[in-house]
Amino acid sequence: MTHPDLAAVPRRIGLVAVTAAGRRHARILADAWPHARPVEADSVADALREAWARCDGIVAFLATGAVVRILAPLLGDKRTDPAVVVVDEAARHAVALLGGHAGGANALAAEVGALLDAAPVVTTATDAVGLPGLDTLGWPVEGAVAAVSRAVLDGEPVALIADATWPLPALPENVHVVTPARRPAEHSATDATDATGTPSPDGAGYRLLVTDRLVPLDGRTAVLRPPSLVAGVGASRGVPAGEVRALLDRVLAEAGLSPASLRCLASADVKADEAGIRATADALRVPLVTWPAAELAAVDVPNPSEVVRAAVGTPSVAEAAALLGGDAELLVPKTATAMATVAVARHAPRGRLAVVGLGPGAPDLRTPRAVSELRRAAVVVGLDQYVDQVGDLLRPGTRVLASGLGAEEERARAAVAEAAAGHAVALIGSGDAGVYAMASPALEYADERIDVVGVPGVTAALAAGALLGAPLGHDHAYLSLSDLHTPWEVIARRVTAAAEGDFVALLYNPRSRARDWQLPEALRILAAHRPPDTPVGVVRNASRDGERVHLATLATLDPAVVDMYSVVVVGSSRTRVVAGRMVTPRGYRWRG
Numbered sequence: 001m002t003h004p005d006l007a008a009v010p011r012r013i014g015l016v017a018v019t020a021a022g023r024r025h026a027r028i029l030a031d032a033w034p035h036a037r038p039v040e041a042d043s044v045a046d047a048l049r050e051a052w053a054r055c056d057g058i059v060a061f062l063a064t065g066a067v068v069r070i071l072a073p074l075l076g077d078k079r080t081d082p083a084v085v086v087v088d089e090a091a092r093h094a095v096a097l098l099g100g101h102a103g104g105a106n107a108l109a110a111e112v113g114a115l116l117d118a119a120p121v122v123t124t125a126t127d128a129v130g131l132p133g134l135d136t137l138g139w140p141v142e143g144a145v146a147a148v149s150r151a152v153l154d155g156e157p158v159a160l161i162a163d164a165t166w167p168l169p170a171l172p173e174n175v176h177v178v179t180p181a182r183r184p185a186e187h188s189a190t191d192a193t194d195a196t197g198t199p200s201p202d203g204a205g206y207r208l209l210v211t212d213r214l215v216p217l218d219g220r221t222a223v224l225r226p227p228s229l230v231a232g233v234g235a236s237r238g239v240p241a242g243e244v245r246a247l248l249d250r251v252l253a254e255a256g257l258s259p260a261s262l263r264c265l266a267s268a269d270v271k272a273d274e275a276g277i278r279a280t281a282d283a284l285r286v287p288l289v290t291w292p293a294a295e296l297a298a299v300d301v302p303n304p305s306e307v308v309r310a311a312v313g314t315p316s317v318a319e320a321a322a323l324l325g326g327d328a329e330l331l332v333p334k335t336a337t338a339m340a341t342v343a344v345a346r347h348a349p350r351g352r353l354a355v356v357g358l359g360p361g362a363p364d365l366r367t368p369r370a371v372s373e374l375r376r377a378a379v380v381v382g383l384d385q386y387v388d389q390v391g392d393l394l395r396p397g398t399r400v401l402a403s404g405l406g407a408e409e410e411r412a413r414a415a416v417a418e419a420a421a422g423h424a425v426a427l428i429g430s431g432d433a434g435v436y437a438m439a440s441p442a443l444e445y446a447d448e449r450i451d452v453v454g455v456p457g458v459t460a461a462l463a464a465g466a467l468l469g470a471p472l473g474h475d476h477a478y479l480s481l482s483d484l485h486t487p488w489e490v491i492a493r494r495v496t497a498a499a500e501g502d503f504v505a506l507l508y509n510p511r512s513r514a515r516d517w518q519l520p521e522a523l524r525i526l527a528a529h530r531p532p533d534t535p536v537g538v539v540r541n542a543s544r545d546g547e548r549v550h551l552a553t554l555a556t557l558d559p560a561v562v563d564m565y566s567v568v569v570v571g572s573s574r575t576r577v578v579a580g581r582m583v584t585p586r587g588y589r590w591r592g
Contacts, residue, residue, distance in 0.1 A: 013108070014039040014051030014058045014082075022061030025091050025116055029059060032115055045070045057083045057108055064095060071098070078103065085109045091116040100124040101135045134208070137168065140225040140260040144206075148222035151206040162210035165422030166226050167352035167451075170378045170398035175208065212261035212346065214253075225260035226349065230289075232322030233267045233277050234308070234334075234341035241279035244340045248280065251332050251342050263347065264289045266321035268296055268312055276340075289325070296320040303334050318343040326350070327449070351419035351450045355439045357432040357457020358386060361544035365458045373455050377426035381415040382438075386428050412441035419450045431459040436480055436508050461506045464539035464567040467549050469581025471537060471569050475503050476584075481518045482509035488518065495522050499529035504575060504584055507568035511559060519559045519568070527554045530573040535582045537569040538562055551577065 013036040015026040023038075030036050039055070041047040044062065048070045051058045060067050064086045075081060075098075083103035086095045094112040096105040106122045113120040124133065134141045134149055151158050151174075158175045207221045212228045215221075231248055252259050265281045265288050267274070272290045281288040293313035301323070304315035314320060318334045322345035332344035354373040359365040374380065374393045384402040394400070401414050415427035415438075429437035439454065446452055465472045477498040483491060498505050505526060511519045526534075532555035540548040540563065550561055554570065562568060575584040 011035055012055045014055035016047045016051055016058060017061035018044045019089060021089050025061055025087060028115055052082055055082055059085045059087060059112055061087050083108050085112055087112060087118060091118045093121050094118045095121040101133045134222060141222060143217045143222040144219050145222045147219060148206050148208055156206060158206045158208055160208050164349050166210055166349045167422060167424035168378060169376050169424060170395040172396040212258055214256045214258055225258055227261060227263040228346050229257060229261045230263050230322050230345050230347055231265050232318035232343045233265050234317035235274055235277055236339040239276040239339040241276040243337055244276050244280045247337050247340050247342050251335050251344060255332050262286050268293055268317045270312055291321055291324055299323050349422045351422050352424045353415060353419035353446060353450050354426045354453040354455055355433040355442055356426050356428045356455040358428055358430055359458040360431055360460050360463035360542045365543055367457060370455050370457060373426050377424050379418045379423050379425045380428060381411050381425060382428035386430060409441055412438060413445055415442055416445040432457040435459050460542055460567050463542035464569060467539050467542060468537040468569060469583055471504055471571060471575060471582040471584050473584040473586045476506060477503040478506045480508045481522055495525045499526045502572045504572045505570040509564060510566055510568045511562045512564045519562055523554060526570050535571040535575050535577050537582050538566050540566045
């Protein structure tokens with residue numbers, strides 16, 4: 001089960017406009033977003049009320065005061081109210097008015113701003129200073145959320161006390177980790193200690209607990225509920241949803257566990273269509289995961305049943321399903337009613353490794369997802385010069401592990417080790433992380449303890465191709481000329497194959513001070529299979545300071561203009577130069 005890092009942009013967006021200019025701006029959004037539609041009624045007030053009732057996001061092209069007066073009587077709970085963004089008549093500003101975090105208005109304001117070239121106005125304090133809001137982490141949060149958030153913002157000491165290391169984003173220095181004293185899961189929720197056994201005397205400082213245990217709450221404690229619990233459910237055919245839910249609530253309460261930490265319900269494949277189990281999962285807003293009987297039967301459980309084996313092909317459903325899918329411990333053995341059986345297991349946290357491609361260098365060629373992952377990370381690992389490029393994007397408290405050229409394997413191992421320890425890690429590289437970059441060495445070491453997120457980036461080849469024209473309009477091959485890790489004989493065979501296949505050739509790592517003969521040799525191989533006037537483009541520092549574009553042919557290219565900051569693009573036999581731009585025809589045959 002995945003948990004979003006930030007509140008998503010609302011899925012159903014109502015557009016309310018009253019003036020001609022407002023309607024024009026609204027049309028731009030409606031044309032761009034299939035999930036947005038204009039809302040019209042007899043009056044603007046009625047349109048706003050209708051949008052409030054039917055949509056989970058509203059963009060109002062109205063005065064802020066008018067929107068406030070109309071919607072004020074409708075306000076309920078920020079966790080369920082629609083997000084509201086207000087845009088002025090000239091579309092200069094997109095103001096996140098209501099539902100900034102929980103409703104997604106801050107994200108919606110940014111999206112509106114991007115489409116209308118308007119400045120998003122976000123007044124949520126944590127967003128304004130670059131700190132993660134407690135209600136933006138994708139987990140349920142309860143207790144003194146406002147008080148603890150304010151303490152974090154004000155720089156007051158806040159103790160972070162967690163049952164385990166969870167992949168949280170970076171937190172500022174005033175949030176200090178307190179190592180908990182572990183205790184049995186069945187410990188009573190009424191004990192005078194907190195979820196991790198740390199004393200909680202009156203007048204103590206602010207605390208942020210990360211636990212699945214029920215704990216006493218006070219005015220200085222907030223509790224994040226991590227997705228750590230899996231409830232295995234077995235049932236007779238036709239079990240009522242009420243019976244399943246009542247049993248689940250009872251066993252969780254008796255064990256001192258919070259239902260807000262349920263990751264999923266789990267059962268056997270044969271129960272995938274059991275209405276009572278599925279309705280319970282839907283009511284809890286968690287998925288129902290089912291397993292084949294053979295996989296359940298392979299799980300060692302404390303209470304196997306031959307009766308169950310005879311019925312469904314496995315000696316355990318509830319206990320086995322609760323334990324499957326990760327490193328888990330059984331907290332609540334199976335407990336049964338007339339038609340339902342429930343068991344509960346706690347699953348260990350999984351580290352998070354985002355392998356992030358930063359693009360070729362220009363900030364505006366960096367993807368929004370890359371920026372999101374950098375801000376989601378508590379640890380950033382990368383080449384020192386790449387870390388410098390993104391320093392302004394990192395949250396306060398982010399731990400940075402930077403190293404120089406030649407330390408690629410060390411960086412990969414360090415990133416995986418940090419993720420395996422339970423942290424949220426971003427391993428960064430230029431271009432796309434999977435193209436001659438850090439994804440491959442890192443994933444060689446990453447194991448099943450880690451969730452891996454790949455974030456694609458604009459490659460140097462794509463940036464170079466855009467500067468040269470359209471050289472990649474037909475089949476092309478990426479080739480690295482570096483023989484540091486691949487014997488030249490292997491590289492030469494690959495260059496020959498690309499030449500014989502008449503591919504456009506994209507040459508990475510083409511030339512350095514220590515490797516100055518490989519590029520001329522590659523060009524000689526290519527020249528044996530295509531004419532001497534074949535266009536060749538060289539792009540140095542694509543999208544970065546010192547960008548340079550050089551156009552030549554196989555016969556005239558001087559290898560001395562190429563270095564390690566360059567990408568060389570050798571055309572196919574059909575590539576030609578049109579108005580100073582490289583073009584490889586796609587081969588379309590247009591018909592009138």
